[in-house]
Amino acid sequence: RTLATGHKTMTPPYLAAAQGGRQHLVAAASQCLLFKEVLEVLQLSMWTLTLQEEGLEDVRDFKGPGGRGRLEEVLEESGLDTDHIALIVSAVCAAPAVDGPAAAPPPSLGASPDTPGAVVDAEEGSPDPILQELPGLRAPGLAGPARAALIADPNYWRDLCPQLHFQDPEVARRAQSSVLCFGDEQIQQCRDRMLHDGYFDIIAGAELDWAVDVQAIAQAIQTLSAHGWPPAFLLMYDEPWVMAHQVQDLVLRCTGNSLVMDFSMFFVGSGRTARGTPDHAGGPSSKGWPPHRDRGTDASTTAFNPDGTPQYVTTWIPLTDASSVNSCLYCVPKAHDPGYTGGDKGRNPLQAIFSRSENFQHIRALPCPAGSLLQFSHRLLHWGGAMDPQVRAWKGEPPRVALSFASAHKSFEEPYLPAELLPLPPPSARAALIGAQAIAYCQNEDPGPWRMALYWDCASVQTFTPRFQAIVRGNYEA
Incomplete structure (x- = not known):
């Protein structure tokens, strides 16, 4: 059914058994563009007819501005409980993307990659919040070092939290x-x-x-x-x-x-x-x-x-x-x-x-x-x-x-x-450490494929100790 609706990648089965696996499956089902798939993953097939009667069939109707509010109203009227409403709304309106693999890593963490950064795979209509903060990351073909430089931009960080200090002598x-x-x-x-x-x-x-x-x-x-x-x-x-x-x-x-x-x-x-x-x-x-x-x-x-x-x-x-x-x-x-x-x-x-x-x-x-x-x-x-x-x-x-x-x-x-x-x-070393540690601890807090690729770009501009580099590389490749 997934392939028939044109979706390229379904969440691997092992993710369904991991923490948060249910959300991964719902996110994948929501990209099939039919509420029926979302409900079947949630084992709520009995609600399919009710939602179809409410005019809920194509999830794309709720991906634009104001879509979240309209969807919540319709789901509340349908009688679904609040937990399932929140899960469906999150999957349809703000689901993390599962479409497409992360970018291949460069030869070593210590060297700056000369290949373009990963293509943004955030779901259409709900881009990663980082893209809203730093729109320059959207530029097509932006190389890894350039993405890392945008993350380390001093002006952005000074404006975001002016009560703190940034490279202050x-x-x-x-x-x-x-x-x-x-x-x-x-x-x-x-x-x-x-x-x-x-x-x-x-x-x-x-x-x-x-x-x-x-x-x-x-x-x-x-x-x-x-x-x-x-x-x-x-x-x-x-x-x-x-x-x-x-x-x-x-x-x-x-x-x-x-x-x-x-x-x-x-x-x-x-x-x-x-x-x-x-x-x-x-x-x-x-x-x-x-x-x-x-x-x-x-x-x-x-x-x-x-x-x-x-x-x-x-x-x-x-x-x-x-x-x-x-x-x-x-x-x-x-x-x-x-x-x-x-x-x-x-x-x-x-x-x-x-x-x-x-x-x-x-x-x-x-x-x-x-x-x-x-x-x-x-x-x-x-x-x-x-x-x-x-x-x-x-x-x-x-x-x-x-x-x-x-x-x-x-x-x-x-x-x-x-x-x-x-x-x-310096700012580049700070951003590199943040990226490397996000990858090192990804088992505790999964950042998703797009952020993993972005963090790799940040980490790649800095040389770390061999042991830490091995941990980062191993987690990224896994």
């Missing part, structure tokens, strides 16, 4: 002179807690004298999301780099590690997917990442110094208050996790830890106010909670916005970018 000077200083006693306490629990926290206060406006950064991430950009594009601004630089003395004295530039940004409650499209209720945007170790292979159990401190740590900083309502972090402390140092040996760590029901009582919630600091080992099992928007509204709490960055010993993991680019890398 004064900010660079401030970063060099604003390293957070802690006394020997507090450093020892942090080390002791890391050794005992696998993490430590420092609650916002006078000790954390950030040289940036934490609230302004949180607002900027929300602005980025409203314009269709993933939170990771906060790295285009100086502020997250300054915060990472401020913390490095603390990291070095506690564990001997240095910044590897493995950044992540989080906006739980954004209502948007990694493709920039509206997310469904209870979707990925309403919860943190599921339980995981930042370096989960058993080989990483040896990545500890002789004194027991980890050779890889993550620093996590909430930019809004993080609570049990809006998705604070949770963890299983080291003492209650047999796989922390012993390895999981092919087992699911959750099954090993919670083999006895009373072990659930060892789960530790880590709520903290904006501007606090959590630092944890690569072996700490941790996750972000699921946000309940209704409860959050009742309590008047903000969405959970946060950033994190990793530090490691060079023998375990080298910095992704040359250290001489710090503390404030």
Whole structure:
């Protein structure tokens, strides 16, 4: 049926079994241009006749201006429940494209590709929000380096979030002179807690004298999301780099590690997917990442110094208050996790830890106010909670916005970018790191084929460490 209606590519069956697979199938069916196909994928064939009686047969009738509103009205009158209405409307009016493969990668990440960038495959009538922000990306035959240059355009980023800074010399000077200083006693306490629990926290206060406006950064991430950009594009601004630089003395004295530039940004409650499209209720945007170790292979159990401190740590900083309502972090402390140092040996760590029901009582919630600091080992099992928007509204709490960055010993993991680019890398290097990390973490947040190709173009103008390049290339080719 798909081929008969002229659609070239149906979603591979394995995607239907993956997280979000149902949406992939609905998106593919919607491009067959018949509501009947959409409804059959949803197993709602009984509604086909009803919708045909309402004049709903060709989805193209609802792809133009005002189409979403008209479609919602008709579906509401038909008696469909709100969840299915939202799913059908998303598929028909704003579905991510599934038509056409991503562009083939260039020979190496370190070299600029000399082939044209990927053809835009966003669905007609609902282009990727990035195209609306940077129309120049629409130019036919635009080569990869030119696409990367458009992404790194300083004027665009300065205009988008004027409360933040972009390549500001004064900010660079401030970063060099604003390293957070802690006394020997507090450093020892942090080390002791890391050794005992696998993490430590420092609650916002006078000790954390950030040289940036934490609230302004949180607002900027929300602005980025409203314009269709993933939170990771906060790295285009100086502020997250300054915060990472401020913390490095603390990291070095506690564990001997240095910044590897493995950044992540989080906006739980954004209502948007990694493709920039509206997310469904209870979707990925309403919860943190599921339980995981930042370096989960058993080989990483040896990545500890002789004194027991980890050779890889993550620093996590909430930019809004993080609570049990809006998705604070949770963890299983080291003492209650047999796989922390012993390895999981092919087992699911959750099954090993919670083999006895009373072990659930060892789960530790880590709520903290904006501007606090959590630092944890690569072996700490941790996750972000699921946000309940209704409860959050009742309590008047903000969405959970946060950033994190990793530090490691060079023998375990080298910095992704040359250290001489710090503390404030040039725009092209920032865009390259954003693109490379979006590909590296695509299993957690699928950006779709068009954005994957765009991110590859950004990443291709920068040379990374061989290990990181291999991860990026492997994910892209997969």
